[in-house]
Amino acid sequence: MEALQPYLVGPPPAHVAIIMDGNGRWAAARGLPRTVGHRRGAEAVRRAVDCALDLGIGYLTLYGFSSENWKRPAPEVDDLMGLMRRYLETDIEKLHENGIRLRVIGERHRLQNDIVRLIDDAEERTRDNCRLNLTVAISYGGRQEILSAVRQLAEAVAAGRLDPATIDEACFSGQLATAEVPDPDLVIRTSGEQRISNFLLWQSAYSELVFIDKLWPDFSKDDLTNAISEFQQRDRRYGAAVGSG
Helix, strand or coil: CCCCCCCCCCCCCCCCEECCHHHHHHHHHHCCHHHHHHHHHHHHHHHHHHHHHCCCCCCCEEEEHHHHHHHHCCHHHHHHHHHHHHHHHHCCHHHHHEEEEEEEECCHHHHHHHHHHHHHHHHHHHCCCCCEEEEEEEEEHHHHHHHHHHHHHHHHHHHHCCCHHCCHHHHHHHCCCCCCCCCEEEEEEECCCCCCCCCCCCCCCEEHHHHHCCCCCHCCHHHHHHHHHCCCCCCCCCCCCCCCC
């Protein structure tokens, strides 16, 4: 008997963010080097982007490399950076042809100069696209992002350019790396871990969270569709009481 395919009962969330976790465990379970898991994870990134296009998602954010990941062994970090370099060299034209705008957020100064140049070129190449807004978080940490925003506001106040009494949520959000991107409606994490690991701490205050047991290299369109279907069944109240208007 053929398995039933998941389907959506309405439009998808405007912004889906994914914590891509489990590459290393996927490789270890098969007796393979972690680098193989990362390469299979890169293939899953391409599938996720294609799925987002098929489902009509407007914004997709992928947590690719955290600020804490720099603590990993140098050969593994080098391999991850190599994968990012190849992605930027080989996939950007396809992204552009498919109407995808690429943004990269994170501490760019920690990346190698050639990767920074590739990021700059990719963002410029795709800046006018609007079919899908793809954000990739590299060398990113939510706490670091918040601290950076606080420093910028403090400097503006000290210089007399900003009245501290005018600082509100919109003002603060405007200092974040995601200033032009709406907050995520849905945050998905693969691998079965149930934490957000310093990802979009401010932006995900009212996001729905869905945790998937599957490891990232095995992530499929059905997994994304099922997560969105679960999201559609949630009652999002943003702190309001049940039954309130």
